[in-house]
Structure formats: C-alpha cells, structure tokens
Amino acid sequence: MTGHKASIPADDTPRRYVPPGSERPRRALDALAVVTCYRRGQEIRSRQGAAGNWYRVVAGVAGRCAVRAGGRRQIVDLLLPGDFFLGGTSPADLHCSVEAVVEGTAVACFPRERVERLAASDPDAAHEIRCMTSAITRRLEEQILILGGATATKKIGCFLLKMAERCSEGETDKNGMVLPMSRYDIADYLALSVETVSRSLTELKQRGAIALVGTRRVRIVDHVALDDEG
Amino acid sequence: MTGHKASIPADDTPRRYVPPGSERPRRALDALAVVTCYRRGQEIRSRQGAAGNWYRVVAGVAGRCAVRAGGRRQIVDLLLPGDFFLGGTSPADLHCSVEAVVEGTAVACFPRERVERLAASDPDAAHEIRCMTSAITRRLEEQILILGGATATKKIGCFLLKMAERCSEGETDKNGMVLPMSRYDIADYLALSVETVSRSLTELKQRGAIALVGTRRVRIVDHVALDDEG
DNA sequence: CGCTAGCTTGAGCCTACTCAACACGGGTGG
DNA sequence: CCACCCGTGTTGAGTAGGCTCAAGCTAGCG
Numbered sequence: 206m207t208g209h210k211a212s213i214p215a216d217d218t219p220r221r222y223v224p225p226g227s228e229r230p231r232r233a234l235d236a237l238a239v240v241t242c243y244r245r246g247q248e249i250r251s252r253q254g255a256a257g258n259w260y261r262v263v264a265g266v267a268g269r270c271a272v273r274a275g276g277r278r279q280i281v282d283l284l285l286p287g288d289f290f291l292g293g294t295s296p297a298d299l300h301c302s303v304e305a306v307v308e309g310t311a312v313a314c315f316p317r318e319r320v321e322r323l324a325a326s327d328p329d330a331a332h333e334i335r336c337m338t339s340a341i342t343r344r345l346e347e348q349i350l351i352l353g354g355a356t357a358t359k360k361i362g363c364f365l366l367k368m369a370e371r372c373s374e375g376e377t378d379k380n381g382m383v384l385p386m387s388r389y390d391i392a393d394y395l396a397l398s399v400e401t402v403s404r405s406l407t408e409l410k411q412r413g414a415i416a417l418v419g420t421r422r423v424r425i426v427d428h429v430a431l432d433d434e435g
Numbered sequence: 436m437t438g439h440k441a442s443i444p445a446d447d448t449p450r451r452y453v454p455p456g457s458e459r460p461r462r463a464l465d466a467l468a469v470v471t472c473y474r475r476g477q478e479i480r481s482r483q484g485a486a487g488n489w490y491r492v493v494a495g496v497a498g499r500c501a502v503r504a505g506g507r508r509q510i511v512d513l514l515l516p517g518d519f520f521l522g523g524t525s526p527a528d529l530h531c532s533v534e535a536v537v538e539g540t541a542v543a544c545f546p547r548e549r550v551e552r553l554a555a556s557d558p559d560a561a562h563e564i565r566c567m568t569s570a571i572t573r574r575l576e577e578q579i580l581i582l583g584g585a586t587a588t589k590k591i592g593c594f595l596l597k598m599a600e601r602c603s604e605g606e607t608d609k610n611g612m613v614l615p616m617s618r619y620d621i622a623d624y625l626a627l628s629v630e631t632v633s634r635s636l637t638e639l640k641q642r643g644a645i646a647l648v649g650t651r652r653v654r655i656v657d658h659v660a661l662d663d664e665g
Numbered sequence: 666c667g668c669t670a671g672c673t674t675g676a677g678c679c680t681a682c683t684c685a686a687c688a689c690g691g692g693t694g695g
Numbered sequence: 696c697c698a699c700c701c702g703t704g705t706t707g708a709g710t711a712g713g714c715t716c717a718a719g720c721t722a723g724c725g
Contacts, residue, residue: 269576271580273580273584274662275585277585279579279580279583281576281579281580282576282579291569291572321562324558324561324565325558325561325562328554328555331554331555331561332551332555334565335554335564335565335568338565338568338569338572339521339568341572342521342568342571342572342575345572345575345576345579346499346511346512346575348579349509349511349512349575349578349579349582350501350503350509350511352579352582352583352626353509353582353626354503354626355505355507355682356712356713357712357713387670387671387672388671388672388673389670389671389672396582396583396584397713397714398713398714398715399671399672399673400672400673400674400713400714400715401712401713401714402672403672403673403674404673404674404713406673407673407674420671420672420673420721432504585714586680586681587680587681617702617703617704618703618704618705619702619703619704627681627682628681628682628683629703629704629705630681630682630683630704630705630706631680631681631682633704633705633706634681634705634706636705637705637706650703650704650705666725667724667725668723668724668725669722669723669724669725670721670722670723670724671720671721671722671723672719672720672721672722673718673719673720673721674717674718674719674720675716675717675718675719676715676716676717676718677714677715677716678713678714678715678716679712679713679714679715680711680712680713680714681710681711681712681713682709682710682711682712683708683709683710683711684707684708684709684710685706685707685708685709686705686706686707686708687704687705687706687707688703688704688705688706689702689703689704689705690701690702690703690704691700691701691702691703692699692700692701692702693698693699693700693701694697694698694699694700695696695697695698695699
C-alpha cells in the first residue's frame, strides 16, 4: 500500500479566517461558527475543548485520517465544501485525526455545548443537525460500497462519479472537474497504492471513459462505463 | 467474489413479537416501539411509511445489504442486539435493503413522525437520538478501516476482535463467542470470497491466534496477533 | 542549475479470486 | 431405515490483479 507518511507542514498556528462576502449566514447554527484557515497537511482541531465539536468545511478539502500499524494512512472520510463532520469522537482506539488536504482549507467550528443548547431550544436546528448526521452516514455507506468494490478500476470509476456529483455545484462540467487532491490522497482514500491509482486512471482514459487535461482535470465521457460494472 | 444471492425464505408475513420480560422499558423512546420477528433472509421493512423510521435490533442479527451489479451482495452495516439503524434512507441509487441474518431476528420499529415529535419535545430523547447516530457513524468508520486493511487475514482478525467486543455482553468469553453468521455472510461483510474467509480462519487457528470449536464458536487466544499487524 | 514533489511506467512477486472437488449435517421423502 | 439433496464449510490448483521496488519524467522553486 501507500505508506504515505502524513506530511508535517510548516507549523504556523492556524489563523483566523475572514469569511468572504459570498458566504451569507443561512441558519441559526451559523451564528455559532468560528471559521479557521489551515495549510495543507495541517491538523484541524479547535483550540477549545477537543471532543464533540461540529465542523463544516467552507473551502478546500479536509480528510478524517487514521494511521494504521505500519505507517499507512487511510482517509476514512473525505470532506468537501458544505460537508459537516464531528470532531473528536474518533473510531475507538485507532489514532485518528482530521487534516487539511489542500492548501488554505477553511473550516467552520461549532462548539459542542452551544450546539447542544441550540438543539435543545430550537427544534428546527435540531432537525437540521439530524439531517447533517444522516448526510454523514450516507457518505460513509457509499464509501463502504466503493471500498468493497471488486477491482481497482471500478473503485476509481465510482470515486470519480461520486466526486463529479459532489463537486458539480459551482462550475458545471464543461471542461470537467478538477480533482482537489493528489494521487497519493486518492490512494489513501480508496485503500490502493499510488501506482495502481495512476494505472487505473490511464486505463480509463485509454478506454475512452474519461478525458484527462493535465493531471488534475478530469472530464467524464462515458458515465455508464464508470459505473459499477465496466 | 461471493455472488451469494440473497436467499428468499418462506414468505409468511412477519408476526408481531411479544417482548420477553427481560426487556424492560428504559427510555421514553421505548414507548414508541413495535417489535417484529423475522425469519432468516427476510427483508425488514415496516408496513407503515417506508422511509426514515428508526429501528433497533432486539435479538438476532440484521444486516443492511446492497446488491451490486453482477449479483454480489455486500453487507454495508452489521447490526447486533442493541444496535440502532435508520431505515429507508439508503445510499443513493444503489438498491439497498435490510434483512435478517439469523432466524428469529427481532427488530423494534420506531415510527419516524413520532420520533421526530418526541425529539422536538423531549431534549433528553433528542440527545439520545444524537448518541444513536454517533454510534452508527462509529460503526461505519470502523468498518471502513477494516475494509481498507491490507490482507484478508488482517481483515478477519480485526473483524473477530470487533465482534468479540460487540458480543461480549451476555456470556463472557470462557469458551469464546459464537459467530452469529455464516462464512458467506462474513465474506459479504468484509468483501472477500468465502474460500478466503475459510482459509484465513484456518490460518489464524494454525498460527495459534484463535481456537475454533466446531465451525461457529471462536475463542480468541492471542489478541495482539489479531490486531492490525499480525 | 539542482532539488523536490508529484505522476507515470515497467518488471516481478504474492495475494486473493475462480473453478472445482469433497466432507459433513440436517432435512425430506421414498 | 436409507437415499438423496441442499446448505455449509474446507481444501486444492491455476489465474489474474494489485503491491513492491525501481526508474524516469515533468513542473515548480530555491
């Protein structure tokens, strides 16, 4: 497998982030947000009480990472802008952290107690929290289906479809989407080796299922060929 | 892979279940429960509105199953007594169902609207619901870690450890635990072939990491040997 | 210019899948 | 009772897919 050691970046402290004007507050929850900006590879963790805080990715990409025995990294959950996640409550014993996958990832933090209090007083907010958790569950289940896939090429295919659908807000796919992560990150996300990721992508390209512009930009040509049976 | 087609059992309708005396009502939620008993392989689905109901396994084992192109079954989430799950909100397009893994699996159903109403009025119940969802999330994340494991033997090892810890309530492991599922089910749960599951178990036995009594009863001898690096 | 990080490609090996055969136990029906 | 079947589990032989190791290639940057 990869064995891609978690790269420790320059350790300047995360700096407070000024929310851009395009991000308008939408819900009662947003009043609680504290947005912070992280460098690539930097660990995302609030300064106040570690456990149970809610987070939302505002920009960039984050990943919940576990490090296995042997130094292999696994990205358990990949978080794109708009995705919520719960910090601190890691899978049991496994050493698990959340880190920024791309430079300048901005993450909003919602302190646990304040969320709890808001949920207790505001039924709408409570309902929204339940929707957030069900979105998390759906992501994880889809990831399980991808990981259970038979071959590497099918894993990559499903991954690309899922990413296209998750990235599609913003720029519609005239020229395809930009993969927001390196081959190494994809490998750690799909439990493959980097070489296999690269080979599968070139195979899909030669098959005519996708088109690659540079290394990061992907345009999906044949959706059916990427689906579970290709 | 397995290709173990979902076996269709005799289709008598699920019959109402009389809760045994040992199950005392513990929470406000339990007042909403309707317990039903299912035969092995039978699909678990409430007669009233399909989507969004809460469930809890009372006895037996249930599994959230997806069927891939090619007929392969994958058990996305394995549910033991005490585990909650949310019905209906399947992973997107994939045809997904919940079915009883062992004969006589009893499942309590909590109708969606009533749970919602209870959550809106009772902060304690709302908090408990949040705990249930975080338990679901933890299960799924651990499953992702297992599926991302390098070799089949490590997958099986982690699976056995996890099962031992989840089954440990009740009979402590004097003579080990009883695996509540067939090799086929384990294969579909870990995305392996049945033969590989069988081979890995015998390998672990010969290595002295586990002891097998018959086919279903497993006693874990060397916990460390089963952990991620063996 | 050299360095590094990211990406690709090749060669060889090893693991897990496939196909196949067989053992075993519990049904069911003659 | 035995014969038979079916579901389950194990084991073997051969194959194919992915990992490892290794080399080379590009782009960005000091």
